[in-house]
Amino acid sequence: MPWVGDHGTVEAGRATLHRLVFERAARMGDRPAMVDGPSGRVVSYATLASRVERVAAGLSERGFGVGDVLALWAPNMMQWAGVALGAMAAGGVVTGINPAYTERELAGQLAGSGASVLATVSPLVSAALSAASATGVREVIVLGEGGGDARAEAEGSGFISIADLISGDGHTPEADVPPDATALLPYSSGTTGLPKGVMLTHSNLVSSVRQVGSGLRMTQEDTTLAVAPFFHIMGFMVSLAVPLASGTTVVTMPRFDLPQFFELIERHRVTVLAVPPPVMALLARHPLADSHDLSSLEMIVSGGAPLGAELQRAVASRFPHAAVGQAWGMTETTVGATMPDRKRGTKPGSVGRVMPGTELRVVDPDTGRDLGANERGEIWVKGPQVMKGYLNRPDATAEILDEDGWLRTGDLGHVDEDGNVFVVDRIKDLIKVSAYQVAPAELEALLAEHPRVADAAVVGLPDERHGEVPIAAVVLREAEGGATGEADAGEIMAWVAERVAPHKRIRAVRFVDEIPRTPSGKLLRRLLVEQERQAARPAPEKG
The missing domain is CATH 3.40.50.980 (Rossmann fold)
Structure with missing residues (x-):
């Protein structure tokens, strides 16, 4: 049987997004709706x-x-x-x-x-x-x-x-x-291929606003900082639509600037913060966080890519006054399928529980058989937030959305006995090492715990003996005085090897200045694979 949401019930659709915001605005009057972060200008x-x-x-x-x-x-x-x-x-x-x-x-x-x-x-x-x-x-x-x-x-x-x-x-x-008219057309690669226009209806948007709102429970007493870009589904829904439909004040950031990020949280007494994993790492470890009063934060949510349990615990330890959690979904689910709770956050490493009005299955990708608690498979989702389809791409729509409305997410995960959902990785990104499956996200979460690692990504490269082997691109954390200092790839590989099974060991480390990511923090793995293949090629002989 599918897992269903335990956050109560919400009304699905049957309205338009602009009308939802109009109705809230009529009750809010001159209260601030939006604040321009750099200038401080306010719009009621x-x-x-x-x-x-x-x-x-x-x-x-x-x-x-x-x-x-x-x-x-x-x-x-x-x-x-x-x-x-x-x-x-x-x-x-x-x-x-x-x-x-x-x-x-x-x-x-x-x-x-x-x-x-x-x-x-x-x-x-x-x-x-x-x-x-x-x-x-x-x-x-x-x-x-x-x-x-x-x-x-x-x-x-x-x-x-x-x-x-x-x-x-x-x-x-x-x-x-x-309500069933298309309202928003963000672009997404879905589970495979080039970006496609995702047709999200007013009903999708309104349903998602109500679903996300039931977990975040924003009110007119809240202020949120819009870090995720509005052109992305996470920014549009979680940092714009949900707050404005709730009477919350939205503080905008035109681009991410770390000192300004902490300064705006302090100045505007931000209560709810939704950010991608790289920003979670900054919240957990950057010294600037200690030089600002961030005690107003009541909830910190990570989304856009998986977040390791240890990094989540580190954020929770640094902000004991805030609930810390993760949410999970896709552009095709109008941002969310699972979510945290305003008071409880989520179990470390978990992406929360199933949203209201949503059904979730874990399916064996080889047999199509439904799996039970703690069995790993592809996550399928059904609910009022699931997209209408891809614009002018009925073939791509049919590949991801079946006749009964189930969306094949392409994400690999499981649900524990308490209903907490865990997302391991994208099925297509799994590395096959001597027939064993290795999830890059697991190794990336582990590398994030290393004291010298600021960011990391893992990809598989062809290997004659093992088929594929995992290699890592690593961004080093600044040492005292601002310099990255010396680093030993062998030490990092040995550190990982002590903590994983033999087939998961990283076979090479390359130090880079930046990991290629989308604005929401999602790893551009295809680009990284190409970079790593080029780096692995022998240099042409001179002369």
Whole structure:
């Protein structure tokens, strides 16, 4: 039998996300909805609601309507919320784009999503206009106070400032948007392949807001710091949608800056913090944490990638006044399938318990047989937060979503006898050493415990004798005085060897400056594998 949520029940869907935020804003009035971290500027809930209405009206007047797609290519900023919710209120779909993307990558997502409007910031206007002209985007909206650069204004083609867009009275009637209409179109690789547009409906978003909210239990007394980027599902849902639907104040960070991170938590008395594992490591060990008053933190949640039990314990030890836990899900589950509890956090190493209204199975990937407690297999999920499908990719949708609504996550894990869910690794990332399975995430969590290791990633490389062997890329922690100092790869390998079975031993260590990761902290394993293969190739002979 599937495992089901024990967090109570929540109403599934039957509403739109912008209407959910409007209803909360009407009760909040002048209380702060969002704070710009760098400048300290504040936007109230009443002002946010007004701006959403004005954005919706401005877009509608310019021909944007039901089913149209608006792309947001910008860092975390207060205007993200007004534009995204305004586009949804006008009947449209929002696709967020990584502001670090190149013009080529931007054009790829614009074309794939079918975006007709692109909202961006002044430094990106030139690339935005070029990509827009190549992909059929008819208009570029420039966010921020300045309204764009001089070149863009001089060209004048398809360019409008956000101030001009919202200059009307904002009284255009709200579009009639059914809950099963697509509202958000983030991009994900799913279990395999190139990024695909994930069609998330209003019903998906609203269900997820209620599910996540039942565990985090945010209120108007809470403040959260938006570390995860809004273009990513974790940032959009956990750091924006859930807080705004709960009356919580959202403090924005346009980019991650460590001193500013600790300073903003202290200055704004942040109570709920959702961050990826690399930031958890900083919370556990960085000395700057000791030079700030972080006693306001009541809950610290890790998401985006697995977090080792020891690192979770280290964070909990440093912040004994806060519940510490993990959550797990995918873009295809509208961020979550399991979650922590506001008071209890999660069992160390566990990603929490199944969300309300959600069913979870552990399935033998070879036989399709359902497995029981403490048996390891592929995790399957079913619930109101599961995506509608991939945009224009029925083949890819059928590979991951069966006719009964079960989503094959591609994650390997198990559920213990108490209902705690543990995610071990991605099935496709498992390393086969002499027919034994080795989970890279297990070794990465172990390496994170080494006193000299700041970050690490493990991949498998071909080996004539064993088929594959695990090797590690390691970022060293700064020693006293700021230098990394000397390190011995052999010492690190021996340290790991003392703690694992022989087939799990790391066969090589390469020291690097940075581990390639997504903005949410998820390891870019394919890129790392290619880097390691190149590093392993013999240098060409000279002469």
